[in-house]
Amino acid sequence: MKLATWNVNSIKIRLPQLLEWLAQKRPDAVCLQETKVDDDNFPVLELQAAGYRPLYFGQRTYNGVALLTRAEATDVIRGIPGYEDEQKRVLSASVDGLRIVCTYVPNGQSVDSDKYRYKLAWLDAFQRWLSRELKTHPKLAVLGDFNIAPEERDVHDPRLWEGRVLFSKPERTAFRALLDAGMKDSFRLFDQPERSFTWWDYRMNAFKRNLGLRIDHILLSDALAGEATSSSIASELRAVERPSDHAPVLTELQ
């Protein structure tokens, strides 16, 4: 079973690339972030024609998540239950015996901003909810744009980024708390090339120079981690005409 996540930075702009990629890779479940459309404008028909059943939880202009599955998904939950949030960032469902959580973690803007405080409070609520979910759904996968580079090797220049948003100590501690709740970073279950990243700034030829961060992740519950057979970053999608600034991440289960 192939699981994938991709921050598309507007599903409207990226739909042709998404459809081509789905046809090539045929993932069984795909989590999308920053769809940037309300639910009335989600491209349902195009994705159905491609063989996928779309679930979506969006808003105009900002945020928005979606889950595309080839098999039927059930028990759909939107948002973090019990956590009031105007922003559409979490979508969960069961498919093929797995519980899948799609997430778009707040960016945080800068460490001295209200958005950063919102990010940390949001992550605390997310972790506490996932800890409970893991008890009822031992086979759990959490996929998405976490907006956190967990370790120094996930940052092109750790000295430059130390203490900045996406790589500050409180954010890395919050990411560690997610793993400590009973999950593994599937990308790190396997040998990987050095300087592997999932996001590159649009400016400064950052992709060509590989000045990136690894901030998009596929976490697998401890019960599921043993079933993983590979994990990789589809960086070729960052090299196309008019790319998203994020590349997809793929993890395959036996």
Add this chain to the structure above:
DNA sequence: ATGGCTTAAAAATTAAGA
């Protein structure tokens, strides 16, 4: 020169991303 692109809003700029 906290810039450099890209997107969505709206009709020129602004906000936001990371």
